[in-house]
Amino acid sequence: MTISSLIDSPSELTDSSSSKSAIVLMTRIRLARNLAGQSFPGWAKPPQREEILESCRAAVTAAPQMKRCFNLSVGELSELEKQILVERHLISRELSGSKAGAGVIISKDQAFSVMMNEEDHLRIQVLRSGFQLKKAWNSINDFDSAIEEHLDFAFSPTLGYLTACPTNLGTGMRASAMMHLPALVISSQMEKVVRAVNQLGMVVRGLFGEGSDASGSIFQISNQTTLGESEDEIIKRLGSVLQSIIEHEMNARDKLIEADAGKVYDKVGRAYGILQNSHLLSSSEAMNLLSLIRLGIDLGTFPDANRSAIDRLFIEAQPGHLQHAQKGEFEPTQRDVLRASRLRSEFANFARPDFNSNPNGKN
Amino acid sequence: MFRADFSHTMANPLKCDLCSKPATVHLTQIVNNKVHKVDLCESCAQAKGVTDPSGFSLADLLLKASVNPEQSSAGVRCEHCGFTQNDFKKHGRFGCPVCYETFRGLVEPMLENMHHGTTHAGKVPHRALERKTLYDRLTKLELDLTEAIKSERYEDAARTRDEINQVKQAFQPKLTR
Secondary structure, eight states, X not given: OOHHHHHHSOOHHHHOTTOOOSSEEEEEEEEEEOBTTXXXXXXXXXXXXXXXXXXXXXXXXXXXXXXXXXXXXXXXXXHHHHHHHHHTTSSOHHHHTOOSSOEEEEOTTSSEEEEESSSSSEEEEEEEESSOHHHHHHHHHHHHHHHHTTOOBOEETTTEEOOXXXXXXXXXXXXXXXXXXXXXXXXXXXXXXXXXXXXXXXXXXXXXXTTOOOGGGEEEEEESOOSSSOHHHHHHHHHHHHHHHHHHHHHHHHHHHHHHHHHHHHHHHHHHHHHHHOSOOOHHHHHHHHHHHHHHHHTTSSOGGGHHHHHHHHHHTSHHHHHHHHTSOOOHHHXXXXXXXXHHHHHHTSOOOOTTSOTXXXX | OEEEEOSOTTTOOOBOTTTOSBOOEEEEEEETTEEEEEEEOHHHHHHTTTTSOTTOOHHHHHHHHHHOTTSOGGGOBOTTTOOBHHHHHHHXXXXXXXXXXXXXXXXXXXXXXXXXXXXXXXXXXHHHHHHHHHHHHHHHHHXXXXXXXXXXXXXXXXXXXXXXXXXXXXXXXOOOO
């Protein structure tokens, strides 16, 4: 299977040097597209699904962005392989549970992926590390146009791109940012932020989308509506909401340090100690500890260069990735042993914390 | 969850979803975490038994109301894919792109509460745009043809038919590979 080569090859998410952003881990945009005159995937009969899949496959692989891509059929993937793709944000849980006639094409650098016959015929995605909404939109816009060269998209001048669910009509675009907001969580302000963000027409979710928890203080913020505004307007509006969340998080950090720096550094220091020495770590505990280390990096306790290692571990500490690395099937408790051992070795050579470097918490 | 709200009539001069008289009864119901909203005038509210909350489903009312108040909801079926309104009630998704034409009356009232606006303002795929231009041109030419035949302008008719054939040829969706 190509999953091993996918995991081993450098990717936008795990290896990008551009991950300098303290708060936004990554930016993601997806576009929902459907073929004119064809039933939507949920309503199409199996032979029609296959036919749709094949025309989409031909069109997507012809795009220059998909040179030397991974071209996968969901039916041929094992449960573990699907889980790994979910953990890397390359496919949705819905696609991983789908019946025959569904697939995904992933670009070599894993920045682009196209799910086929998920809720819509095509779900085109671009993923960029850091806060890069405009760049992400430009690149997915080009990619979408390249795919459109070969396909006849269902489109209405008044309703825009026609999608299986009316909530995606119009642009069919969902733009989101993955944000690390530990200070807002520690100071119990997250609920307030979620409410304010909702009022601005944006949605807050956990790390793995709908219904997932926010372990590691990582939240996904995206636009709620898709019709009535242009892509640029949606992105501008989302961008300013994200900017104000960043400011709130920064203020919350300053306040925490001002009020009781010792308390914050105690959390960071303990996280470091546990990661170096523990023998049992659940996925959510590991996420929360890594989150504190990342906060420590932002506060100057650890070198900036270590940030991308933490972002990689956020993914590699997930159950599917652990299981794959250890080559075998494991019970959840065994996984906790493996996770702890993996993180112990990772943190054995990690820079020691320097609590005096930056008492004001500024980078 | 059920709530009948008679309060904000003055601030929001909404029209009745059934008959377009001024609406005075505003309902919000949450079913499966989805919010449904309906605005009715006094007499429609009475007629639909809305003032009696027992066993009343807003979703039913919405679906019936938007297509045709006199017809039962099960009747309409998408000619292209066989999808019905009941299917939409069950899945919350449509069957095919043509469903948006078929169930236009059902979709339009939903959009206002769902989106920032009701008209697309974003990217337009040029292929689809081309198709629409050709389609409009074809419709006009066919009209011209009927006119020409009716008024026995056979030379015009012949020329129009040639043009129609040309447009039809350009119309074929081609895979460029």
